Amino acid sequence: MSDESVFGILRHGRRVWAVASIHGEAGRLSALHGAMADRLEAGDRLVYLGNFLGHGPDVPGVLDELLTFRREFLCLPGAEAEDIVYLRGQQEEMWRKLLQIQFASSPGDVLSWMLAHGIGGTLAGYRLSANTARSAFQEGVVATSRWTRDAREALRAHAGHDELLNGIRRAAYTADRRMLFVSAGVDPSRPLTEQGDTFWWGSGYFDRMDQPFDDFGLVVRGFRRSPEGRTAGGAEEARPGTPYAVTLDEGCGFGGPLAAACFAADGSRLELLHG
Structure with missing residues (x-):
């Protein structure tokens, strides 16, 4: 099985947008997309970090909104289908x-x-x-x-939903391996190709990462299993391992906002948005 069939590989991107777990909150996703639309630039890449399904009140609405924004994103000059990646979370x-x-x-x-x-x-x-x-x-x-x-x-019965879920990836990374994007975490003791379901179920090691994982400069995840991590402002807080591991989850689906961050090609965070 090739890397392309398992992982999303983001090539030659100027910036990467990453969207945290949505958990059926279609209204928050629509609001977030509205804010992102004004900021998108040619050459941007987009990763949804899993957990589109579950918990919230409008799961079909989330998938409809993902498909609608996909069409808008692909209208950017030079944008191609592989510039958008959807990851598998525990809900999927x-x-x-x-x-x-x-x-x-x-x-x-x-x-x-x-x-x-x-x-x-x-x-x-x-x-x-x-x-x-x-x-x-x-x-x-x-x-x-x-x-x-x-x-x-x-x-x-909902147009495009089955196709979207059949196209999700285990993880995504930039072609230069500067950034790795996952749903819930990684096990630093195992290489990328041996992570298995750690990608969507997570591990207890993420916040303790004190060195780069598998030569990636930064790992970004969209969901934290522990409730104390799902709090408003969580993505802004300094956490152990922050130079190498970033959590975007702020509790969407559990009463908190939906977060998205824009990262420069070198892994530095340029902007944090909420829906």
């Missing part, structure tokens, strides 16, 4: 697993765990009932497979 990983839940040994238990971690917002957004899912799972594999088929059809 749960959705992927949910659509394969007929293979789980205890699908009801898996669903309960997912609901505790926010997938209820995605189900509600696509008008899928958790209770109906539980009933199907209790009936057996045939009924469970029928439910996952219906869930896929609910997603495909």
Whole structure:
């Protein structure tokens, strides 16, 4: 499997915009896009750091807004499709697993765990009932497979949503390896190609990074699992490892704003916006 099929590689960009976890907050994303639109320049690159789904009130609206802004971004002089990268977060990983839940040994238990971690917002957004899912799972594999088929059809009923989620990447980095963008974190003890699901589930090492990871100058993530990290102003606060690791999560989906940062080619932060 080539790097291009797993990672988004941002080539020859002047600046990179990174958007933190959205968590179904379509209104905040629309407001953020409005602020970004006035600041975009030719040569910019754009990375969404996962967790478009889950928690919030309007998951389909988020994906619609992502697709709309994609069209606007591609109107920039010289912009190409690979200049925008969407990353997999834990919410997208749960959705992927949910659509394969007929293979789980205890699908009801898996669903309960997912609901505790926010997938209820995605189900509600696509008008899928958790209770109906539980009933199907209790009936057996045939009924469970029928439910996952219906869930896929609910997603495909919204133009472009299935295609967007099928095109997400594990991580993204600039071609010069100055910056690496991930959803939830990295394990500094493992190289980039061996991170596995650490990209979307995170690790306890991120804020303790005291040296560059795998020769990347800076790692930027969009979600912090611990609640104390999801506070307004969090992206502005000095944290251990800040020279090498930056967290943009300010609690979108949990009552906080949606943050986006613009980084220069050398990794320095030029601007921080909120929606």
